[in-house]
Amino acid sequence: MFKTLRPWDWLKNAFVLAPATLIVTSWVDPAVASAGLAFAAFCAVASAGYCVNDVIDRQRDRLHPLKRWRPVAAHVLPVWLALLLAVLCYAVAGFLAWRLGRPVADYLVLFAGLNLIYSIALRTVPIVDVLAVAVGYVLRVDAGAAVIGHAPSVWLVICTFLIGLFAALAKRRDDVMATLEEEGDPGRPGYNEGFLNVAVAIFLTALIIAYVMYVTGLALAEKARIEQMHLTVPFVIAAALRYLQVILVDEEPGEPFALLRRDPFMMLMVGGWAGTIGYLIHERSSG
Numbered sequence: 001m002f003k004t005l006r007p008w009d010w011l012k013n014a015f016v017l018a019p020a021t022l023i024v025t026s027w028v029d030p031a032v033a034s035a036g037l038a039f040a041a042f043c044a045v046a047s048a049g050y051c052v053n054d055v056i057d058r059q060r061d062r063l064h065p066l067k068r069w070r071p072v073a074a075h076v077l078p079v080w081l082a083l084l085l086a087v088l089c090y091a092v093a094g095f096l097a098w099r100l101g102r103p104v105a106d107y108l109v110l111f112a113g114l115n116l117i118y119s120i121a122l123r124t125v126p127i128v129d130v131l132a133v134a135v136g137y138v139l140r141v142d143a144g145a146a147v148i149g150h151a152p153s154v155w156l157v158i159c160t161f162l163i164g165l166f167a168a169l170a171k172r173r174d175d176v177m178a179t180l181e182e183e184g185d186p187g188r189p190g191y192n193e194g195f196l197n198v199a200v201a202i203f204l205t206a207l208i209i210a211y212v213m214y215v216t217g218l219a220l221a222e223k224a225r226i227e228q229m230h231l232t233v234p235f236v237i238a239a240a241l242r243y244l245q246v247i248l249v250d251e252e253p254g255e256p257f258a259l260l261r262r263d264p265f266m267m268l269m270v271g272g273w274a275g276t277i278g279y280l281i282h283e284r285s286s287g
Helices: 007-023 030-056 079-100 102-120 128-148 154-183 193-216 218-223 229-249 256-262 264-286
Strands: none
Touching (some): 007 256, 102 128, 128 154
């Protein structure tokens, strides 16, 4: 059950916390607690989606070199129990949405609906599948902004969309490479190694440019009252270079969030990035 809920993937839901982190000036502000509840609600919906996805894809997963070890596909977790877990997670999310109010609940329902449609239909449609994943990231940020009553910055939305798109393309690349290594043919119709290498490089470059525009713009400094966010740029560039090194030089799997958990250099860069932002936020609060 733990493996099917995939709590290690909850890191993606941290985007819900981004608006509160940038705007709220005190950690005892009620908006911080509300952002935490919204984060928990999105984690519950995401885990419910994983359960449903594993049930729908169980036959296909059994043919995949890596996904065949998922509990439902491997006959370790019964289908009925996976669906029961999904219902319980949706119930938890529904209760939290009721506590948070209509605006956040609307985004949560959209996110849950998108996950279901993705599992049933969109995941098999090339290009549309990665766009749907990227929209899911934007819904997280929109919900986080609704919690604190502030519209998200355009550049924050753009960066979030590009992160989601890059992460989805990187995951597709891992799937294709794993299937090529095991069976000699790509496991994702509509994708191949060459296309995904180019697409990943393009959107990683676009992400870096958008991030630099976001952190150096006057809008962030005025709205969030955080100066010198440009100090985080070297960490982002170093992490991007490390990603390319892993997939092209080391020829290892490069799913971004999995890489964050296993690669010491990536951990160091993320720690430096988060530490720098934390210091700047502290300076804003103390100032």
